[in-house]
Amino acid sequence: MTVREHTLSHTQTHTHTLYCMLHSSTSLLEGAMSAVKLEEFRERIRKELDTTVDFWLQHSHDPLHGGFFTCLGRDGEVYDELKYVWLQGRQVWMYCRLYRTMDRFHRPEILEAAKAGGAFLRKFTRVPGAGSGQWKCAFSLTRDGKAVKIQRTIFSECFYILAMDELSRVTGDKDMQLEAEQMMEQLISWVREDPAGLGRPQLPGDVPTNSMAVPMMLLCLVQQLTEGGGAEVVQKYTELASWCVQQILQHIQRGGTAILENVSVDGAELPGCQGRLQNPGHALEAGWFLLQVSAQQKDEALQRTAIDKFMELPYQNGWDKEHGGLFYFLDVDGHCPTQLEWNMKLWWPHCEALIAFLMAYSHTREPALLHRFSEVFEYTFKHFPDAQKGEWFGYLTQEGKVALDFKGGPFKGFFHVPRCLYMCERILDDMLANKD
Amino acid sequence: MTVREHTLSHTQTHTHTLYCMLHSSTSLLEGAMSAVKLEEFRERIRKELDTTVDFWLQHSHDPLHGGFFTCLGRDGEVYDELKYVWLQGRQVWMYCRLYRTMDRFHRPEILEAAKAGGAFLRKFTRVPGAGSGQWKCAFSLTRDGKAVKIQRTIFSECFYILAMDELSRVTGDKDMQLEAEQMMEQLISWVREDPAGLGRPQLPGDVPTNSMAVPMMLLCLVQQLTEGGGAEVVQKYTELASWCVQQILQHIQRGGTAILENVSVDGAELPGCQGRLQNPGHALEAGWFLLQVSAQQKDEALQRTAIDKFMELPYQNGWDKEHGGLFYFLDVDGHCPTQLEWNMKLWWPHCEALIAFLMAYSHTREPALLHRFSEVFEYTFKHFPDAQKGEWFGYLTQEGKVALDFKGGPFKGFFHVPRCLYMCERILDDMLANKD
Numbered sequence: 001m002t003v004r005e006h007t008l009s010h011t012q013t014h015t016h017t018l019y020c021m022l023h024s025s026t027s028l029l030e031g032a033m034s035a036v037k038l039e040e041f042r043e044r045i046r047k048e049l050d051t052t053v054d055f056w057l058q059h060s061h062d063p064l065h066g067g068f069f070t071c072l073g074r075d076g077e078v079y080d081e082l083k084y085v086w087l088q089g090r091q092v093w094m095y096c097r098l099y100r101t102m103d104r105f106h107r108p109e110i111l112e113a114a115k116a117g118g119a120f121l122r123k124f125t126r127v128p129g130a131g132s133g134q135w136k137c138a139f140s141l142t143r144d145g146k147a148v149k150i151q152r153t154i155f156s157e158c159f160y161i162l163a164m165d166e167l168s169r170v171t172g173d174k175d176m177q178l179e180a181e182q183m184m185e186q187l188i189s190w191v192r193e194d195p196a197g198l199g200r201p202q203l204p205g206d207v208p209t210n211s212m213a214v215p216m217m218l219l220c221l222v223q224q225l226t227e228g229g230g231a232e233v234v235q236k237y238t239e240l241a242s243w244c245v246q247q248i249l250q251h252i253q254r255g256g257t258a259i260l261e262n263v264s265v266d267g268a269e270l271p272g273c274q275g276r277l278q279n280p281g282h283a284l285e286a287g288w289f290l291l292q293v294s295a296q297q298k299d300e301a302l303q304r305t306a307i308d309k310f311m312e313l314p315y316q317n318g319w320d321k322e323h324g325g326l327f328y329f330l331d332v333d334g335h336c337p338t339q340l341e342w343n344m345k346l347w348w349p350h351c352e353a354l355i356a357f358l359m360a361y362s363h364t365r366e367p368a369l370l371h372r373f374s375e376v377f378e379y380t381f382k383h384f385p386d387a388q389k390g391e392w393f394g395y396l397t398q399e400g401k402v403a404l405d406f407k408g409g410p411f412k413g414f415f416h417v418p419r420c421l422y423m424c425e426r427i428l429d430d431m432l433a434n435k436d
Numbered sequence: 437m438t439v440r441e442h443t444l445s446h447t448q449t450h451t452h453t454l455y456c457m458l459h460s461s462t463s464l465l466e467g468a469m470s471a472v473k474l475e476e477f478r479e480r481i482r483k484e485l486d487t488t489v490d491f492w493l494q495h496s497h498d499p500l501h502g503g504f505f506t507c508l509g510r511d512g513e514v515y516d517e518l519k520y521v522w523l524q525g526r527q528v529w530m531y532c533r534l535y536r537t538m539d540r541f542h543r544p545e546i547l548e549a550a551k552a553g554g555a556f557l558r559k560f561t562r563v564p565g566a567g568s569g570q571w572k573c574a575f576s577l578t579r580d581g582k583a584v585k586i587q588r589t590i591f592s593e594c595f596y597i598l599a600m601d602e603l604s605r606v607t608g609d610k611d612m613q614l615e616a617e618q619m620m621e622q623l624i625s626w627v628r629e630d631p632a633g634l635g636r637p638q639l640p641g642d643v644p645t646n647s648m649a650v651p652m653m654l655l656c657l658v659q660q661l662t663e664g665g666g667a668e669v670v671q672k673y674t675e676l677a678s679w680c681v682q683q684i685l686q687h688i689q690r691g692g693t694a695i696l697e698n699v700s701v702d703g704a705e706l707p708g709c710q711g712r713l714q715n716p717g718h719a720l721e722a723g724w725f726l727l728q729v730s731a732q733q734k735d736e737a738l739q740r741t742a743i744d745k746f747m748e749l750p751y752q753n754g755w756d757k758e759h760g761g762l763f764y765f766l767d768v769d770g771h772c773p774t775q776l777e778w779n780m781k782l783w784w785p786h787c788e789a790l791i792a793f794l795m796a797y798s799h800t801r802e803p804a805l806l807h808r809f810s811e812v813f814e815y816t817f818k819h820f821p822d823a824q825k826g827e828w829f830g831y832l833t834q835e836g837k838v839a840l841d842f843k844g845g846p847f848k849g850f851f852h853v854p855r856c857l858y859m860c861e862r863i864l865d866d867m868l869a870n871k872d
Binding site: 071073074079080081082127138140141142146147148149150199201203204205206271272273335336337338340341342343344395397398403404405406409410 | 507509510515516517518563574576577578582583584585586635637639640641642707708709771772773774776777778779780831833834839840841842845846
């Protein structure tokens with residue numbers, strides 16, 4: 001080493017030391033600042049969760065037949081008595097989860113409403129399916145439980161399973177858990193073996209498709225059924241969980257630059273609008289599902305993929321640079337989507353984005369992820385909550401004006417808003433408890 | 437009669453005479469003015485029809501497989517190759533109707549395209565249905581004709597019949613006409629006897645409903661099948677036509693103050709959102725269907741009902757007083773509809789309104805109806821036509837901004853725009869020919 005090199009090296013070392021000192025104090029300062037910020041987020045989120053729970057406790061219960069009204073106007077008034085099964089199952093699940101895991105919601109009225117919802121579901125939602133000896137769950141029921149419509153998809157069944165499993169954890173009812181597992185077996189068979197029981201005619205032009213929603217929902221159910229379970233139950237679903245993860249990862253397309261909503265069963269891009277469709281909210285939701293798996297399996301590569309591909313890409317491709325907020329649908333080649341609502345801002349993609357970025361930040365402590373969370377938080381809390389009447393509006397125009405002013409409808413129930421607030425509060429609790 | 441009474445009577449008579457003289461010259465003036473105005477409308481409409489026909493002739497034909505691409509972007513580029521059967525049938529019908537009845541469209545290329553579309557439909561669209569020995573028409577096909585999706589409704593079949601009947605009138609192909617009539621028989625049986633062949637499971641909460649679209653479409657088909665026909669064919673469909681009219685009239689609800697889209701089979705209001713739904717564009721379309729029947733049957737009461745109930749009410753209830761244009765959906769009690777696109781302005785309700793008000797004016801010569809037509813014309817021609825690239829945008833925001841910029845999609849083909857322009861041009865031709 002020459003004198004010059006030595007001097008240079010010494011200077012570099014010295015500079016490096018200074019940098020580390022500075023960086024360390026900056027980090028400390030940043031840490032203190034972010035703790036204050038996280039506390040502010042938690043306060044706002046906690047209040048919003050309380051308001052939301054109160055709104056549904058007050059307006060959605062049907063004392064006559066059990067189950068829940070979900071078509072609730074701005075003030076909470078019931079504008080339609082149809083009972084949508086996705087939303088019945090989701091509300092039972094959410095009530096039970098709050099009751100089981102958060103002290104301030106461990107209240108008899110919440111448990112009783114969940115039980116009444118569960119009883120309504122068990123009594124009325126299962127109807128004979130197209131497959132021999134198989135059951136389907138209806139999509140919608142009359143107030144007194146008569147089936148109105150059946151979808152030829154798996155989603156009513158998914159939310160039925162979610163409800164039954166979580167309710168059985170609260171009540172200890174083993175029959176209920178068994179029912180959830182039996183329905184799960186049937187679901188797996190429809191998805192992985194033979195879809196005939198769903199009732200769709202087999203058509204030569206209707207090629208099998210890997211739609212994001214299917215492996216996502218199955219993965220969500222695996223997480224539910226194995227939560228806190230022993231080695232046996234985890235083992236039972238290990239292969240399915242891996243399959244779901246692989247199916248979800250197939251949606252990374254265009255050389256890793258986009259998440260596409262529908263791909264072929266071999267993971268290739270499909271032709272036309274269906275193949276080019278992007279659904280940023282769905283991708284973000286898949287992102288935090290994958291992140292949970294990555295944490296359980298201590299899989300750093302999966303963590304990176306979840307964040308870079310399923311969070312950063314949908315944000316980059318899906319955030320409206322002009323008006324803020326996430327688009328509902330986009331075409332990866334920039335064509336106009338054919339969905340009339342493509343440019344609307346819906347509440348649920350923003351809920352998923354909040355969970356995704358906060359969870360990603362809590363797992364990595366990368367400041368950029370907290371920044372993303374803050375940005376989504378600011379848009380969301382400025383536009384969706386109804387300060388006057390409580391709960392959130394669900395559907396805004398591209399410019400952020402309320403386009404549909406009800407609080408609940410055929411697809412908006414007691415689920416995305418409280419799940420988001422619940423998940424975020426829990427993540428913030430953990431971060432603030434471990435902040436040193 | 438006292439002197440005072442006589443004087444008064446004389447004065448009244450005198451005043452009345454003066455009034456009549458004034459009114460007569462005003463009418464003459466108005467007549468001359470309106471002829472100028474009608475000529476202006478016709479010129480604009482004629483040009484727009486030419487542009488629209490050119491756009492579809494240039495961009496929508498598939499020289500390889502026959503049939504039509506309907507997913508055409510703003511410039512006419514094909515952004516999806518799926519072939520939607522409603523739109524295949526409608527384009528065949530429209531081409532043939534233009535070819536058959538308007539000299540300037542009696543061109544070989546139009547006939548050839550219609551024949552190729554008809555051949556594609558006959559070859560590929562019929563697939564085995566749920567009922568024994570019954571056929572269904574697919575909803576969508578791949579470019580080369582493989583069935584992708586079947587709807588459990590009657591509408592693909594309706595447009596198949598429309599296409600086959602009109603094409604047979606041009607080609608003289610009797611087999612084709614027979615096929616149209618056979619499909620019509622099956623359709624009538626599904627609607628009036630047994631819907632099982634449509635493939636929907638019978639569910640206890642799914643009560644039979646009179647949806648406006650069904651009697652409207654059947655009436656439209658009766659008009660098609662009997663057009664220019666002899667006494668025998670008219671006789672064959674007389675009872676069905678009366679039934680359709682009665683079914684449509686059942687949608688007049690709320691003491692005659694609203695047209696509701698769905699009613700019970702007994703003509704009573706249905707509960708919930710479904711029962712309260714208004715679809716102003718549909719009501720207006722039904723209006724001009726009824727007006728045609730009233731003219732054929734010289735039924736003045738039906739004419740009055742068509743205008744007062746099926747045109748004036750949807751206009752009063754459905755026109756956006758703030759931004760202009762017709763809403764897509766409304767709730768008769770003022771609740772927010774649950775359809776995300778409820779407040780959008782779609783091209784086709786405006787097409788139906790133009791036909792309805794112009795036809796009503798031509799039948800009655802009531803100036804108020806010409807005024808309505810003018811108002812709808814002004815909004816429509818200001819917002820929907822694409823002056824740069826031709827054809828019309830289909831989907832605007834409530835404020836009138838283009839929300840989806842394609843010219844054709846899964847539900848927008850070569851139908852509502854050219855049918856409207858064609859009908860209006862014909863009505864204006866007749867009025868201007870008889871203007872003295």
